[in-house]
Amino acid sequence: MSPKRISVGMVGYKFMGKAHSHAYRDLPMFFPAVARPEMKVICGRDERGVAQAADQLGWDEYVTDWRQLVERDDIDLIDINAPSDAHKEIALAAARAGKHIFCEKPLALTLADSREMLEAVEAAGVKHMVGFNYRFAPAVQLAKKLVSEGRLGRIYHFRAWFLQDWILDPEFPLVWRLQKEIAGSGSHGDLGAHLIDLAHFLIGDMSEVIGMSDTFIKQRPLPTAMTGLSAKGSKDAPLGDVTVDDATLFLSRFDCGALGSFEATRFAAGHRCTNSFEINGSLGSVKFDFERMNELQVYFTSDADDVQGFRRVLATDPAHAYSEAWWPPGHTIGYEHTFIHEMVELMQALEEGRQPVPNFQDGVKCQQVLEAVEKSIEERRWVAVSEL
Structure with missing residues (x-):
C-alpha cells in the first residue's frame, strides 16, 4: 500500500x-x-x-x-x-x-x-x-538514549549554552528579531528556547529558575531590507530602539534533583552557532556541540583506569537514530537533516493518528520557563515555574 x-x-x-x-x-x-x-x-x-x-x-x-x-x-x-x-x-x-x-x-x-x-x-x-x-540530530538522540537507559546514572548537572555573534557590529540594522512586539524576546526566546526544550527532552521538567540579562546595544539603524539572519541598512538611516535582550543567563533546579545552567547570547565573538550542552551523571557524562553535530563526546566511569576519558562517538552508523536512511558510516549529515527528521516524526504521527512530539504542550512548557526567567530577572529572585 x-x-x-x-x-x-x-x-x-x-x-x-x-x-x-x-x-x-x-x-x-x-x-x-x-x-x-x-x-x-x-x-x-x-x-x-x-x-x-x-x-x-x-x-x-x-x-x-x-x-x-x-x-x-x-x-x-x-x-x-x-x-x-x-x-x-x-x-x-x-x-x-x-x-x-x-x-x-x-x-x-x-x-x-x-x-x-x-x-x-x-x-x-x-x-x-x-x-x-x-532534538532530531542523531547525536542528541543518542544522548537521550543514554540518559533514558540509566547508562549515565543519576543526573547531577545539565549545562547548556547557545552562542552567536551575528549582531556584534553596533551598525547592524534593527531587524525584526530585535523588536519585542514581533519577536517576543531576544536571545532568550530565540536561542534559549532551544536550550530549554533540549533540557526538557533530555532531563525533564524544571521546578525553579533565577536569571539575569542585558541589552548591550540600545539603538540600531533601521533596515532597508532583511532576510533570515541578514539585513541591509544605510549609514544615514534613522535609529530605532532595541527592545529585547542581547544576552540572558539563568540557573535552574530540575524536578529530578539535577542543577542546570543556561547561557544564550548574540554577543560571543567567534561563535557562529555554538549550541552545546553537557550532562554529568553518577556513571558518566556526555558533551554535544552543534557545530560538530555528528559527534557526541561520551565518558563512562566504568572504563578501565588506563583508558579513562571522553571518547568521540560519530553518530552516523545505522545503530543511531535516522542514520540508516542516509550515507555509509562516517559520511556526515548537516543542519538541514534535523528538519527532515523533524518532518519524519510529523508525517509518521499523521499516518498513525497520534500526536507528534514535540507538540504544543512542549511549546507551552518552554514558554512557561522563559517567562519564569523573565519574572525572576524583573523581581531579582528565584521563581517557581509553577507560579506561572
Missing part, C-alpha cells in the same frame, strides 16, 4: 521556509515508507517575493493571504514559520478550520497566548507540532 499523502500549505518563505521546503522535498527520497508531504501552496505578504520562492522551492501555487490558505479544502496541514507575532492568529484560524498544524518556535509571544493555542488545537482535535529541530 502506498504511503498516505499530506497536502501542505505553508505560511512564510524565508529562512525557515526554505529549511522546511527542503525537508518536504527530500523526505520521500530518503524515508519512502512514511506519509508523503505534497507541497501545495506557499503564502507570503510580498507577492513578488513569494512568487519567486514558490518557483525556487518547488511549491505548486502561491497566495498572499493566509486566511485564504487555511480555508482551502485541499489543504491538510498548515506550516507556520512566519515571524513570531503572527503564530497565534494563524494557528487559531487553522485549528478552527480543522487543519493539522506545524508551528515554529517560540509558539507565541506570551505564555497566555501559547496556552490559548494549545486549548484551540485540543478542542479542534487536530494534530500539532512545534519546531524544536535540534
Whole structure:
C-alpha cells in the first residue's frame, strides 16, 4: 500500500521556509515508507517575493493571504514559520478550520497566548507540532538514549549554552528579531528556547529558575531590507530602539534533583552557532556541540583506569537514530537533516493518528520557563515555574 499523502500549505518563505521546503522535498527520497508531504501552496505578504520562492522551492501555487490558505479544502496541514507575532492568529484560524498544524518556535509571544493555542488545537482535535529541530540530530538522540537507559546514572548537572555573534557590529540594522512586539524576546526566546526544550527532552521538567540579562546595544539603524539572519541598512538611516535582550543567563533546579545552567547570547565573538550542552551523571557524562553535530563526546566511569576519558562517538552508523536512511558510516549529515527528521516524526504521527512530539504542550512548557526567567530577572529572585 502506498504511503498516505499530506497536502501542505505553508505560511512564510524565508529562512525557515526554505529549511522546511527542503525537508518536504527530500523526505520521500530518503524515508519512502512514511506519509508523503505534497507541497501545495506557499503564502507570503510580498507577492513578488513569494512568487519567486514558490518557483525556487518547488511549491505548486502561491497566495498572499493566509486566511485564504487555511480555508482551502485541499489543504491538510498548515506550516507556520512566519515571524513570531503572527503564530497565534494563524494557528487559531487553522485549528478552527480543522487543519493539522506545524508551528515554529517560540509558539507565541506570551505564555497566555501559547496556552490559548494549545486549548484551540485540543478542542479542534487536530494534530500539532512545534519546531524544536535540534532534538532530531542523531547525536542528541543518542544522548537521550543514554540518559533514558540509566547508562549515565543519576543526573547531577545539565549545562547548556547557545552562542552567536551575528549582531556584534553596533551598525547592524534593527531587524525584526530585535523588536519585542514581533519577536517576543531576544536571545532568550530565540536561542534559549532551544536550550530549554533540549533540557526538557533530555532531563525533564524544571521546578525553579533565577536569571539575569542585558541589552548591550540600545539603538540600531533601521533596515532597508532583511532576510533570515541578514539585513541591509544605510549609514544615514534613522535609529530605532532595541527592545529585547542581547544576552540572558539563568540557573535552574530540575524536578529530578539535577542543577542546570543556561547561557544564550548574540554577543560571543567567534561563535557562529555554538549550541552545546553537557550532562554529568553518577556513571558518566556526555558533551554535544552543534557545530560538530555528528559527534557526541561520551565518558563512562566504568572504563578501565588506563583508558579513562571522553571518547568521540560519530553518530552516523545505522545503530543511531535516522542514520540508516542516509550515507555509509562516517559520511556526515548537516543542519538541514534535523528538519527532515523533524518532518519524519510529523508525517509518521499523521499516518498513525497520534500526536507528534514535540507538540504544543512542549511549546507551552518552554514558554512557561522563559517567562519564569523573565519574572525572576524583573523581581531579582528565584521563581517557581509553577507560579506561572
